[in-house]
Amino acid sequence: MRSNDVLGFIFAGTLDDKIPELAASRTTASVPIGGKYRLIDFVLSNMSNSGINNVGIVAKSNFLSLTDHVGSGSAYDLSKRRSNLTLLTPYGGKSFSNLVETIYNMHGYIEHCREEYVLIEQGNVVTNFDYSALFDFHSKNNADITLVYKKGIIPAGYDRPITIDADASGKVSQIFVKPDNTAEESDFMYGSLLIRKELLMNEIRSALSLNQLDIKRVLQDAVGKFRVFAFENKGYTAFISSINSYFAFNMDLMKKEVRDELFNPKRPIYTKVRDDAPSRYGLESKVKNSIIAQGCVIDGEVENCVISKGVYVGKGAKLSNCIVMQDTKIGTYTNLNYVIIDKDVQIKDGRSLMGFDSYPSYIAKKSVV
Template sequence: MKRKLLGIIDATTYHDDLEELLIHRSLAALPFAGRYRIIDFVLSNMVNSGIRSVAIFPKMQYRSLMDHLGSGKNWDLNRKRDGLFFFPSPVVDSNPNRVGSFDLFAANMDYFYRSTQEYAIISNCYTIINMDYKPILEWHHDMHCDITEIHHRDGRSMEMYLIKTSLLIKLIQSRNETGYTCMRDVVQDMHNEYSICRYDYDGYAVMVDSIASYYDASLNLLKPDVWGNLFVKGQPILTKVKDEPPTKYEKGSLVKNSMIANGCVINGTVENSIISRGVKIGKGAVIKNCIVMQKCQIEEGVHLDTVILDKDVRVEAGTRLSGTAHLPFVVRKGTKQGALMNS
């Protein structure tokens, strides 16, 4: 018997350690790997696992996220039945950084009542992973579990939960009587009445919860084995399609061990870096160990080492910026960096 899954993505999480990159966007919409957003990974996992109904629960700064996902067309979720649903949170302070808040779900109970899928997968929005949920669902069923919590091989909970939709509805409805406010409360209660199972996932997975983890996860993509574990044939990571020309490499430019997205113009040197769409790098500029987001302009003679440039940043000629692997230098979206500012 084919068992169907409902997809639920909690996009309300906010990590203080990522504040510099979350001023104008939600964590789910944080750019990654030059052409993706972080939510693309979990959402693509759901679509690749045959899920055709996905609900996303954002809270604040979700305009960028909604613009990126649109109708869900690029994920084949623009459907007459089921499809992609947005449910912005009316709850401001409910369970910060706890995935699967029952208060959030309670405000949109009609979605759950109308769902025809027998099971639901509840996930965070900030895990970089390529996972097929179908084998986990079969394991969950065969083990007679009420709730399965997915853990990484290092023992850390990935805050992904598999549960019968009917049981999820029951937990939401009874939250005031039980005191359970989210999925974590249920699985951590030693006296609960449910069969709680733990599924250990041994594949590649990174939870982005700080500038350092974001930086590491990004530059690790330059390693062939990591890239091969994330971008798997038959399980594509889908994203918003943008029609842009190929990147232009001018005479005298030099690129080593880097990812360069479409629409860029490269005149300088780029090493061990990730360059997003539409970036312009001037003559004599040297970019090493950096993450450069969309449409940044880097002028002549600039030297950047271990720097994260948010979108639409302009770095003026002759500027030198550097950070460390544990504390990359972050330049906020839409700002200007000049040599005089750093002297």
Template sequence: MNVLTLILAGGRERRLGILVSQRAKPALSFAGKYRIIDFALSNCTNSGLRRIAVLPDYRPQPLLDHLGLGGPWDLDRRRPNGLFIWQPFRDEFAEDVYRGTAGALNQNRQRLAEAESDVTMVLSGDQIYTMDYRPLLAAHATRDADLTIGVVPVVPEDVHRFGMVTPDEHQRVHEFHEKPLQTSSRWGSMGIYVFKTAALLRRLAEDARDPASSHEIGLNLIPRMVDQDRVFAYPFHGYWQDVGSLAVYWRTQLGMLLDTPPLDIYNPAWVIHTRSEERPPVKFLPGGEVHQSLVSNGCVVEGQVINSVLSPGVHVRPGAVVRDSIIMRDTDIGSGALVDRCVVDGGVVIEERAQLGIGTDLRPNRTEPDHITDGLTVIGMNAHVPAGIKIGRHCRIDPDVTADDLPGHEIPSGTTIMRRNITNA
């Protein structure tokens, strides 16, 4: 079977707020040393798939820097194999942005045809899971399917977040509804699609000609194929998580700290490959303590780290306490500081005695009340938090904020601090 794999990696997930203000979601760090896209890429290489195209769009540069030529995933290979970057382009027929997921495939329709693959597998680059794709591809071939959809069990209260699939006893799909409010189905799409390439090209051409289409795979392409083609479901019962909100992003990473985590990133038979930075080993100095945490290379720990995840190059200085938090690359946490239940982006400076995420006031964030939840406070990339300041819960400190942008030494819960602009709760 000749397989071409496409990884959609261009979307901006607005529920992640300022964490994706300067990068696409697949480029976000996860579990310290990884990026989210590493999981889809590693699943491909561990499954023996060697011809992969990544389709970036929104703020692609951090993702492209991470991917490079594909060496960490053994994809720096001679054509037709290897890692390819299919960015949107402008010509007389196409815009230089992708309009919908099906639109992204359609803009690359000529590339798809020239690849001469029997099967095209389409993945999302923003999900956390490990999966061997070979049984999925085998099931697709055995059933002579035009489309096979990877599906997971979904509880009733979450059906509005999924494309819901209704298969029969032979897994033939007879109904598909994109993010319904209610449904009797209990199977949700994983965003994993295996297409017979000829069928995909035919349906893309039809969708491109439809002026009423939103050019989305779930909203437009799949319903048409369910009506007219052989579409099957492939149930997956392993761990799978779409980290599509700040709370889920935080909660999923802290789940990796459990004695028996839901996803084993230490499995030597299924390595999660990544572009590792050349960093020195972790250093623990006198007074440094770590409890139930992930600490990456290049970190220096002189204070306490409790139930937290530290990306490469984080410095926790004497007397500082980091608890229930995600701290990204090269953040410096000053002496005596407290960081509690926070998500801190890279390059942040937190000066001595600053206190972040304090108090019991859980009033909603005024700017993003539905996105900043669970008592979390989020600090944007390269922000500078001055000494002695107190910041409550459900706060948002935007990228590049400095002491000059802050209204005082106490920031109440629910406050958003913007660069050169302040919105108080």
């Protein structure tokens, strides 16, 4: 299978309802993460690095931020003569209420694309994944459908998670929806799959004709009818399915082994470039075990924090275990611990705010505290 014969199809709004604070004015895929990235940067970079040239992003609402970030796709090398990045938004009263209808309503776009296969991905997953290994596995096994799974405990926030049962060769014998043993380690299928385009559209049309609108039931029915295989993602993977998982992932970035795996120079993670001056550190500033993006002014103390571009931290301020998004201004002699601060927030002098590692506080975009 040639990588340029695969259409990338990304659902940007995966689990929007599970992070209502962060997704109030944006879709999940455009949530800022790691100081300078958005969630969608990882899946788009994975596709580009694997040779996929044509990508469609399905965004059902709050997609202005996403449109501004991905633009024409040039940051991901997807705006060349034979490359394309398309943002697919609701039109003509079409329904986005479930995946079956959503995919069907995009049939004009999908069938017009020249690619033979479709790679479906979710916009809430952070991983550096080489799809070429998936393509080889799919071809070698003459598979009709290949599901990507992660071995481990099912993340919180998935109301009807999917787990799979497969033999040593990877052939799937059974798919379980909302299994009873969610607290135990299992093969968790998180919504990534590779399928032939013609087969996908045939199954979607068949499901609609039977009023079967649950894509998970469609996958269950496919076992036995088709050659369904499972491919394991063995690398570091984070699922942003709650405010706690969002906080935990950003804190994970303090670990060198996590950064080394996610930001592999052989498979770089691309993002929209914002030209800022280098960050400046005052004479009395102290920074420990933190990620500081460019364009910041740090005059206070920062420890175990992720600080985005253009942030100002005033003199005497103390920040610990915080995530601060871009262009936020933090006043002098403030004390912040376990706080997530959205974009363009102003925290005035002398304020104190504290959450906990299992329940971080959140300050909404453009708030004044």
